[in-house]
Amino acid sequence: MSNLDLKPAPTVCGGREDVSAQPVHELLTGRVVPLGESTVVRRLLPNLGRRMVGAWCFVDHYGPDDIADEPGMQVPPHPHMGLQTVSWLHDGEVLHRDSLGSVRTVRPRELGLMTSGRAIAHSEESPRPHPRVLHGAQLWVALPDAHRNDAPAFEHHADLPVAAGGGGLRATVILGSLDGAASPGTTYTPIIGADLTLAAGTDARLPLERDFEYAVLAMSGAAVVDGVPVEAGSMLYLGAGRTELPLRADVDSGLMLLGGEPFEEQIVMWWNFVGRTGDDIARARADWMSGSRFGEVTGYDGATLPAPELPPVPLKARGRVR
Ligand code: MN
Numbered sequence: 001m002s003n004l005d006l007k008p009a010p011t012v013c014g015g016r017e018d019v020s021a022q023p024v025h026e027l028l029t030g031r032v033v034p035l036g037e038s039t040v041v042r043r044l045l046p047n048l049g050r051r052m053v054g055a056w057c058f059v060d061h062y063g064p065d066d067i068a069d070e071p072g073m074q075v076p077p078h079p080h081m082g083l084q085t086v087s088w089l090h091d092g093e094v095l096h097r098d099s100l101g102s103v104r105t106v107r108p109r110e111l112g113l114m115t116s117g118r119a120i121a122h123s124e125e126s127p128r129p130h131p132r133v134l135h136g137a138q139l140w141v142a143l144p145d146a147h148r149n150d151a152p153a154f155e156h157h158a159d160l161p162v163a164a165g166g167g168g169l170r171a172t173v174i175l176g177s178l179d180g181a182a183s184p185g186t187t188y189t190p191i192i193g194a195d196l197t198l199a200a201g202t203d204a205r206l207p208l209e210r211d212f213e214y215a216v217l218a219m220s221g222a223a224v225v226d227g228v229p230v231e232a233g234s235m236l237y238l239g240a241g242r243t244e245l246p247l248r249a250d251v252d253s254g255l256m257l258l259g260g261e262p263f264e265e266q267i268v269m270w271w272n273f274v275g276r277t278g279d280d281i282a283r284a285r286a287d288w289m290s291g292s293r294f295g296e297v298t299g300y301d302g303a304t305l306p307a308p309e310l311p312p313v314p315l316k317a318r319g320r321v322r
Contacts, residue, residue, distance in 0.1 A: 003058075003271050008308060010281075010315045011269040013051035014142070019213050019262040020239030025228050026050065028215075028235040030061060039065065039073065041138075044217060044235040046269070053215040053237065054260020055189040057083065057142045057269060061217060061233055063135035064091055072126025072134055077297035078305040079288045080116035082148040082267070082274030084141040086193065087112035087124070088174060090219055090254055092134035098122035099295030102154040109195060111157040111174055113185045117143070119284075119293045120152035123300040137217065137256060139193070141175070142267050142274050147188045157184050163194070168202030169247060171195070176260070179207050191260035198223055198249035206245045206257070214238040214245070214259035221253025230255075268315050271307060278315030285310060 020026075028050055030042025045051065045059040065072075073094060087094055089108045096104045096112055099121040106112035114122060126134060143150070161181035163171040173183040174193035183193075192212065198204075198221065208214060215237045216223075218230040226246050230236045238245070240262070247255075268275050273284045285307045287293035297304070 008271045010311055011046045011051055012266065013046065013057065013269065014263045014266040016262055016264065018051065022239055022241050024237065024239040025226065026237035027228065027230070028237060030233055030235075033060070035062070035075070042233045050237055052142070052263055053213055053258050054191050055141045055263045056139060056191070056193075056258045056260065057267070057274065058140035059217060059235065059258070060138045061219065062137070063133065064220070065134050066132055067092070067126060067130065067134050068132040072130055073124055074126070074302070075124040076302050076305045077121050077123045077300055078272055079119065079121045079284065079294040080114070080272050081119055081284045082143050083116055084143065085114045085116070086139040086141065086174065087136070088139065088195065088256070089136035092131050092136065093127055094136070095125050095127045096122060096154070097297050097299050098154055099297050100152060100154055103299065104154070104156045106156065107158075109160070109172055111155070111160060111183070111185050113155040113157070113175075115143070115150070115153045115186065117148065117150035117152045119287070119295070121294040121297050121304075123297050125300070135219070137219065139258070140274075141191065142263055144188055145265055145276065148274070153186070155185060165204060167204030168199040168249070169204035169206065170197040171206065171257070189260060189263065192257065194257040196247065196255040196257055198247060198253040198255065200249065200251050202247060202249045204247050206247060208242045208245055208259070210241060210243055211261060212259040213240040213262055214242065214257065217256040217258060219254040219256060221249060221251050223253040223255055224248040225255070270315055281315050282310060
């Protein structure tokens with residue numbers, strides 16, 4: 001998915017200053033952002049006061065939406081740099097096309113993982129015809145400096161490992177590893193992404209890494225995370241310093257666990273790009289607009305997405321103030 005904000009604000013993030021070394025409860029609500037003509041998404045990251053969780057730097061939750069009589073998702077070809085995109089569905093289908101020539105339909109609980117490296121372009125659309133309901137999340141992972149200029153790649157993993165849960169909990173490992181189960185998805189920093197299905201009556205404890213910081217995104221139902229009720233469409237930041245996470249649910253509920261080692265490097269994020277300096281971003285924007293570097297997406301029925309204007313103030317990585 002793309003950041004379709006017409007005036008995206010630059011975000012400077014990364015570093016240790018914002019990371020809570022101790023367990024905390026920080027409830028984050030999503031900012032509603034229109035996506036195309038008929039869809040809205042709830043943007044959980046970056047959020048006011050909370051910009052990253054480990055290397056996770058962008059989280060949108062959308063749906064469940066009835067798109068039976070709608071085009072559904074229609075995100076025209078757009079570029080990415082310096083990040084990985086994770087497409088994760090609970091309902092529906094998304095057809096991915098990219099400038100490497102990949103054409104893939106991503107289905108519920110399959111991992112669509114695109115590593116932009118230095119440059120890639122892609123489109124995402126609801127196939128025609130498509131299932132009635134669309135519900136999912138789009139997430140980005142910042143690439144560390146040593147890999148941000150790597151060659152682009154797209155992976156599709158339909159058969160992801162399930163960590164031993166118990167107590168009504170089922171954990172599908174999307175990225176990284178959890179309780180001995182490891183995802184085949186390529187990662188570049190110590191990170192975890194897991195899909196948590198809680199059957200009605202769940203009372204379970206999930207093992208965590210003490211050095212990771214964590215957040216839980218609520219997708220559906222009404223789960224109670226470490227004693228805190230988390231409504232669908234919101235996210236609970238948990239900090240670091242935990243070795244387990246108590247989870248309860250009285251009704252069937254769906255969550256995503258996001259976490260990782262705090263991301264030490266400072267990054268500059270603007271529109272669909274992650275760089276280190278304002279110049280990185282300005283060059284990427286100019287290259288996209290001149291049709292160089294990012295390649296071409298074939299097969300999408302429509303024009304490419306133009307980049308918004310750069311903000312008048314130069315983008316600069318700087319120390320953060322909270
Ligand atoms: Mn995208």
